[in-house]
Amino acid sequence: xPKRWGDGALSLVRLWSLREDxxxxxxxxxxxxxxxxxxxxxxxxxxxxxxxxxxxxxxxGPIAPGNVxxxxxxxxxxxxxxxxxxxxxLGGVVVHSLAGNDSRLLLxxxxxxxxxxxxxxLLQPRDEVRLSRYAALRAGDGEMLLESPLAPxxxxxxxxxxxxxxxxxxxxxxxxxxxxxxRVARPVVTDLVAYLVASGAVLRGRADPGGxxxxxxxxxxxxxxxxxxxxxxxVSTRRGRGDGPAGAVxxxxxxxxxxxxxxxxxxxxxxxHRPDRPDEGGPPLFATVEAVxxxxxxxxxxxxxxxxxxxxxxxxxxxxxxxxxxxxxGFGSPPHEVSDRPHVDRLGLHELEVYACVDRCxxxxxxxxxxxxAAHALVRVxxxxxxxxxxxxxxxxxxxxxxxxxxxLVITVRxxxxxxxxxxxxxxxxxxxxxxxxxxxxxVAGALGLAPLVPPLEPGEVADRALGLDWLVETAVGGxxxxxxxxxxxEVPAGQVPFDAP
Numbered sequence: 001x002p003k004r005w006g007d008g009a010l011s012l013v014r015l016w017s018l019r020e021d022x023x024x025x026x027x028x029x030x031x032x033x034x035x036x037x038x039x040x041x042x043x044x045x046x047x048x049x050x051x052x053x054x055x056x057x058x059x060x061g062p063i064a065p066g067n068v069x070x071x072x073x074x075x076x077x078x079x080x081x082x083x084x085x086x087x088x089x090l091g092g093v094v095v096h097s098l099a100g101n102d103s104r105l106l107l108x109x110x111x112x113x114x115x116x117x118x119x120x121x122l123l124q125p126r127d128e129v130r131l132s133r134y135a136a137l138r139a140g141d142g143e144m145l146l147e148s149p150l151a152p153x154x155x156x157x158x159x160x161x162x163x164x165x166x167x168x169x170x171x172x173x174x175x176x177x178x179x180x181x182x183r184v185a186r187p188v189v190t191d192l193v194a195y196l197v198a199s200g201a202v203l204r205g206r207a208d209p210g211g212x213x214x215x216x217x218x219x220x221x222x223x224x225x226x227x228x229x230x231x232x233x234x235v236s237t238r239r240g241r242g243d244g245p246a247g248a249v250x251x252x253x254x255x256x257x258x259x260x261x262x263x264x265x266x267x268x269x270x271x272x273h274r275p276d277r278p279d280e281g282g283p284p285l286f287a288t289v290e291a292v293x294x295x296x297x298x299x300x301x302x303x304x305x306x307x308x309x310x311x312x313x314x315x316x317x318x319x320x321x322x323x324x325x326x327x328x329x330g331f332g333s334p335p336h337e338v339s340d341r342p343h344v345d346r347l348g349l350h351e352l353e354v355y356a357c358v359d360r361c362x363x364x365x366x367x368x369x370x371x372x373x374a375a376h377a378l379v380r381v382x383x384x385x386x387x388x389x390x391x392x393x394x395x396x397x398x399x400x401x402x403x404x405x406x407x408x409l410v411i412t413v414r415x416x417x418x419x420x421x422x423x424x425x426x427x428x429x430x431x432x433x434x435x436x437x438x439x440x441x442x443x444v445a446g447a448l449g450l451a452p453l454v455p456p457l458e459p460g461e462v463a464d465r466a467l468g469l470d471w472l473v474e475t476a477v478g479g480x481x482x483x484x485x486x487x488x489x490x491e492v493p494a495g496q497v498p499f500d501a502p
Contacts (some may be wrong), residue, residue: 011100012188018059028052050079098195110155123190153199252419263370310363312407315441322339345433354373357369361406391410391462395479413475455479
């Protein structure tokens with residue numbers, strides 16, 4: 001009969017190493033060291049001798065310090081204390097691993113926070129444990145990864161045994177019962193679970209006065225405000241939480257050519273009106289800011305009952321047109337196209353596109369149009385269909401209006417532009433740009449008397465289908481309705497269309 005893990009000679013060994021992105025420099029004469037990573041620099045003193053040698057080996061891969069440091073008793077105690085102090089200072093770059101005595105790794109807890117602290121709990125056989133409801137198990141680089149937006153560590157599960165243990169933690173279970181269910185020796189399961197608890201992805205329950213096991217996150221009033229999706233998105237787009245450097249690092253520069261600054265035109269264009277003097281006309285900025293958002297009855301100046309192609313052209317000209325296209329390189333970036341447009345954008349990326357879903361607009365036929373920002377023209381991309389109607393109906397319902405919006409501008413993101421430049425934060429950056437463009441659309445549309453309204457919902461899948469988009473390539477992320485009068489708590493009589501008359 002084959003031995004189970006933990007029987008006889010089969011046991012686990014604790015190992016330490018440094019994150020792959022950490023650079024270690026040791027001055028053996030001074031007994032000092034510097035560790036540099038994307039989290040910054042950490043300076044260490046009193047790391048000469050065997051402690052320095054242990055850190056040097058950790059930079060090369062996982063080690064068992066007992067193979068380098070002297071025994072913990074007698075004169076070895078001082079070295080172990082200095083080694084422990086160094087690990088505490090380096091918490092954000094120290095990887096904690098478990099291996100079998102065959103030297104093969106079972107799992108590794110990799111820090112994703114600068115101040116990560118790895119504290120192994122002393123688990124008892126009847127202690128109940130459970131995966132955090134925010135945790136997720138996914139594939140990555142040939143092995144499984146366990147992550148939670150609340151956990152300071154990402155756990156890499158190198159062998160099937162570790163995956164089996166994680167899979168058994170979907171509901172609360174005592175350590176001894178988990179070991180029996182997996183047919184794995186309890187000491188091995190205890191060690192693996194202890195590492196998972198220390199990583200933050202697995203929770204240890206506490207018995208209440210009535211003897212019922214409770215998990216802290218289930219009753220945390222702060223966590224109750226966050227859904228798993230929102231929390232995961234928020235945390236995963238922050239620096240340092242991923243497997244490598246984040247930000248404008250051009251992760252696809254060596255794999256694919258840079259996407260063009262302008263989306264290819266899908267068909268013939270309808271030219272739009274261009275103002276004679278782009279830098280003149282319209283009310284002063286501060287007056288516009290104060291006017292936009294006021295109830296309809298308090299507005300000054302005319303408000304269009306139905307938008308016109310001329311007004312729509314001026315709106316898009318002042319908010320989304322291309323003023324110039326060029327090529328940039330420098331500061332470590334490979335050559336790629338950038339453009340200059342009126343709305344706020346980082347690095348000239350301008351990954352956003354604008355579409356006009358026209359229901360009623362003087363001078364334009366009903367249908368969906370793509371705005372060509374270089375030619376300042378509209379290109380028809382889709383005829384009205386059930387998805388088109390559903391999109392406008394969703395906006396109508398969202399604002400409790402009696403009719404569909406005359407024009408709905410839909411903002412989309414070309415994901416290839418965002419992902420070619422940014423790692424981890426590409427989509428989050430696109431959403432920030434979307435908000436900036438929505439604000440500018442809102443201000444300019446208000447100044448033009450177009451009665452703007454940002455619908456309280458994202459366009460989502462319905463907009464993608466109405467515009468004929470492959471959402472993995474280009475997807476809707478925001479919008480702005482034109483022709484709706486702003487209402488702040490006003491009752492609209494049945495059958496009345498809430499649009500302002502000129």
